[in-house]
Amino acid sequence: MGNAVVEVKDLSxxxxxxxxxxxxxxxxxxxxxxxxxLGIVGESGCGKTTMGVALLNMPTPPGRIVGGQIIVxxxxxxxxxxxxxxxxxxxxxVSMVFQGAMNCLTxxxxxxxQMTETLQRHKPMSRAEAENTIARYLALVGLPREIVRRYxxxxxxxxxxxxxxxxxxFLEPQVVILDEPTTALDVIxxxxxxxxxxxxxxxxxxxxxxxxxxLATEAEVADRILVMYAGKxxxxxxxxxxxxxxPCHPYTKRLLAATPRLHAKVNELSFIPGTPPDLLExxxxxxxxxxxxxxxxxxxxxxxxxxxxxxxxxACWRCV
Amino acid sequence: xxxDIVLEVxxxxxxxxxxxxxxxxxxxxxxxxxxxxxxxxxxxxxxxFGLIGESGCGKTTTGKLVMKLHRPTGGxxxxxxxxSTQLSRGELERYRRRVQMIFQDPYASMNPRFKIREVLxxxxxxxxxxxNRRERDDLIxxxxxxxxxxxxxxYMGRFPHMLSGGQRQRAATARTLILSPALLVAxxxxxxxxxxxxxxILAMMKDVQKEFGLSYLYITHxxxxxxxxxxxxxxxxxxxxxxxxxxxxVVDHPVHPYTRALISAVCEPVSGKVKVIKxxxxxxxIPSAANIPRGCRFHPRCIFAKPECVDQPEPxxxxxxxxxxxxxxxxxEIPPV
Numbered sequence: 001m002g003n004a005v006v007e008v009k010d011l012s013x014x015x016x017x018x019x020x021x022x023x024x025x026x027x028x029x030x031x032x033x034x035x036x037x038l039g040i041v042g043e044s045g046c047g048k049t050t051m052g053v054a055l056l057n058m059p060t061p062p063g064r065i066v067g068g069q070i071i072v073x074x075x076x077x078x079x080x081x082x083x084x085x086x087x088x089x090x091x092x093x094v095s096m097v098f099q100g101a102m103n104c105l106t107x108x109x110x111x112x113x114q115m116t117e118t119l120q121r122h123k124p125m126s127r128a129e130a131e132n133t134i135a136r137y138l139a140l141v142g143l144p145r146e147i148v149r150r151y152x153x154x155x156x157x158x159x160x161x162x163x164x165x166x167x168x169x170f171l172e173p174q175v176v177i178l179d180e181p182t183t184a185l186d187v188i189x190x191x192x193x194x195x196x197x198x199x200x201x202x203x204x205x206x207x208x209x210x211x212x213x214x215l216a217t218e219a220e221v222a223d224r225i226l227v228m229y230a231g232k233x234x235x236x237x238x239x240x241x242x243x244x245x246x247p248c249h250p251y252t253k254r255l256l257a258a259t260p261r262l263h264a265k266v267n268e269l270s271f272i273p274g275t276p277p278d279l280l281e282x283x284x285x286x287x288x289x290x291x292x293x294x295x296x297x298x299x300x301x302x303x304x305x306x307x308x309x310x311x312x313x314x315a316c317w318r319c320v
Numbered sequence: 321x322x323x324d325i326v327l328e329v330x331x332x333x334x335x336x337x338x339x340x341x342x343x344x345x346x347x348x349x350x351x352x353x354x355x356x357x358x359x360x361x362x363x364x365x366x367x368x369f370g371l372i373g374e375s376g377c378g379k380t381t382t383g384k385l386v387m388k389l390h391r392p393t394g395g396x397x398x399x400x401x402x403x404s405t406q407l408s409r410g411e412l413e414r415y416r417r418r419v420q421m422i423f424q425d426p427y428a429s430m431n432p433r434f435k436i437r438e439v440l441x442x443x444x445x446x447x448x449x450x451x452n453r454r455e456r457d458d459l460i461x462x463x464x465x466x467x468x469x470x471x472x473x474x475y476m477g478r479f480p481h482m483l484s485g486g487q488r489q490r491a492a493t494a495r496t497l498i499l500s501p502a503l504l505v506a507x508x509x510x511x512x513x514x515x516x517x518x519x520x521i522l523a524m525m526k527d528v529q530k531e532f533g534l535s536y537l538y539i540t541h542x543x544x545x546x547x548x549x550x551x552x553x554x555x556x557x558x559x560x561x562x563x564x565x566x567x568x569x570v571v572d573h574p575v576h577p578y579t580r581a582l583i584s585a586v587c588e589p590v591s592g593k594v595k596v597i598k599x600x601x602x603x604x605x606i607p608s609a610a611n612i613p614r615g616c617r618f619h620p621r622c623i624f625a626k627p628e629c630v631d632q633p634e635p636x637x638x639x640x641x642x643x644x645x646x647x648x649x650x651x652x653e654i655p656p657v
Contacts, residue, residue, distance in 0.1 A: 037594070043514045043515065043516055044514055156605050156606075157375075158605065159605075186374035186375055186541060187374065187541065187543070187582060187585045187586055188374065188581060188582065188585045188600065188602060189374075189605075190585065190587075191584075191585035191587075191598050191600055192600065194587075194598070195597045195598055195600075198595075198597050199597060213514070213515055214515065214587070215515075215589050216544075216586075216587040216588055216589040217587045218589075219587065219588065219589045219590055219591060219593075220587045220588075220593055220594070220598075221594060222594065223594055239591050239594055240591045242591070243589055243590055243591030244591040254516070255515070255516060256589060258515055258516050258518065258519050259515065259589045260519075260542075260544035260545050260547075260548055261544060261588055261589060261590075262543055262544045262547060262571060262583065262586045262588060263571070263572075263588060265547075265568065266548060268519075268523065269518075269519035269522065269523070269545075269548055270519060271516060271517055271518070271519035271520035271523070272516040272517070273520070275484055275517075
């Protein structure tokens with residue numbers, strides 16, 4: 001596709017533990033299109049955060065990228081050295097807001113000092129320049145300039161999250177990865193942060209990857225949804241293909257059914273029996289097969305990710 | 321549903337003192353965080369009562385007061401008609417047995433050195449139930465079977481770290497059931513459980529609730545599960561209940577402006593609003609419980625507030641519809657949802 005900002009091709013990232021390799025990301029391919037928000041959804045341990053970190057070519061030891069390509073702006077960043085990645089890709093082109101980052105602000109420095117430090121480390125500039133830049137980014141996320149004199153404990157969760165998002169934007173990246181940016185926040189604050197993210201995307205012309213376990217949040221923010229299960233892509237579909245029409249992959253269907261709705265009266269919420277497989281020894285064939293109620297003989301063979309309708313991909317033999 | 325009341329909370333208050341500056345000490349001034357500031361509600365026998373609110377609204381403190389983990393600053397808690405603050409030693413022991421709790425974090429609520437058998441045996445030993453090990457083992461196996469941790473023999477010898485989050489919440493439920501309680505306080509029992517199994521745990525909790533005629537005080541921030549799980553919902557804001565009613569009344573016909581804002585902020589798994597920035601009918605951020613606004617405590621954030629909301633005393637809960645109460649003076653004048 002011509003207008004992809006990031007192309008991921010057959011990417012694998014394994015964690016080499018004493019018990020053997022854990023296949024957290026195992027042959028994942030997708031494109032991030034210019035100006036879109038791609039949502040990555042899945043249960044804990046499905047590899048969604050690992051996927052995000054892989055896009056910065058920054059695996060956490062003992063993790064290592066063992067295969068595949070990540071093409072950012074025409075260059076494959078997988079073979080690049082750490083220095084090269086740091087110089088031209090990480091934070092410059094692709095930036096990330098980590099899960100729980102708002103709780104990682106240093107309690108002993110003011111917010112302004114921490115932001116200035118980050119900014120000056122990457123872009124040599126005078127103090128006055130830095131102050132102006134910071135004020136500009138704070139305004140973008142809806143915070144007053146005065147906040148720089150405050151300490152993190154004086155800010156609410158929502159304000160800290162805004163600070164962290166502003167900091168991730170300093171080097172004017174084209175792509176921002178947000179890992180569970182609203183998870184630990186209260187409902188109203190959550191909605192406010194989602195508004196900030198949508199607004200930033202529009203004003204700064206960003207492409208976003210929004211990682212969360214919650215399909216309900218994804219419905220609100222993502223143009224396209226990528227559902228991960230046990231280190232693999234189960235389904236990639238446009239927002240309406242998941243929420244307006246029923247999705248195709250049984251896992252997506254079950255996950256959606258397990259997502260509670262406020263405005264639908266149900267007597268029984270459904271759930272998915274069993275637990276996700278151990279990625280040290282994933283089951284052969286389709287990895288969802290042991291928990292799937294639609295599985296049949298063919299599922300012992302691994303289903304490829306195929307296009308079943310324009311822009312709608314699924315890795316399931318049942319989807320045609 | 322039986323009309324008899326298991327738990328009645330009247331005008332409950334819990335103020336935590338704040339460390340004072342030297343001048344405040346010398347001036348004899350005291351300041352408090354008013355975590356719970358005049359809460360009244362009752363839970364009927366066999367009812368699941370939901371206490372909903374954002375962090376800092378006092379819902380967990382209310383639960384802890386019911387558990388007698390805090391001493392109330394004011395008001396009373398009546399359990400089966402008796403005031404929980406005035407119990408004799410024997411009555412207190414009974415209270416501790418009949419009122420049980422399921423905690424939020426299944427990873428921290430069990431001794432990691434205990435096997436599941438020992439986790440469940442401890443309350444039996446404390447309350448001197450079962451004369452010998454065999455009798456206790458029978459009770460343990462029965463309780464594990466109730467929460468569907470089967471085959472029971474398999475789980476008894478396991479350590480908590482060998483169980484998934486969902487399985488641990490089952491074991492935690494078994495640990496409470498073993499004492500035949502009347503009331504369970506469940507503080508965010510599923511918020512740390514994976515979405516795919518959350519419903520499974522709630523369904524199990526509902527099953528045992530029906531089977532044993534238990535009452536639940538279900539404390540959560542999550543309106544969506546509360547709608548499905550509870551019989552009645554109370555919405556808390558800054559230490560007070562602002563609205564009480566059935567889940568259908570509260571969610572479909574919210575009266576209080578705060579409840580409305582809360583509902584409008586919930587994300588639904590429904591397509592079509594990706595490009596739209598939500599218009600939230602609420603202003604600013606939650607004030608500190610150490611400095612509660614004058615008049616109606618919600619007025620600084622309310623988009624419908626008028627001077628009367630500041631000048632007049634705090635509105636009390638009043639009936640908006642049968643069985644549906646809200647603490648808003650102006651609800652008749654503001655447009656319905």
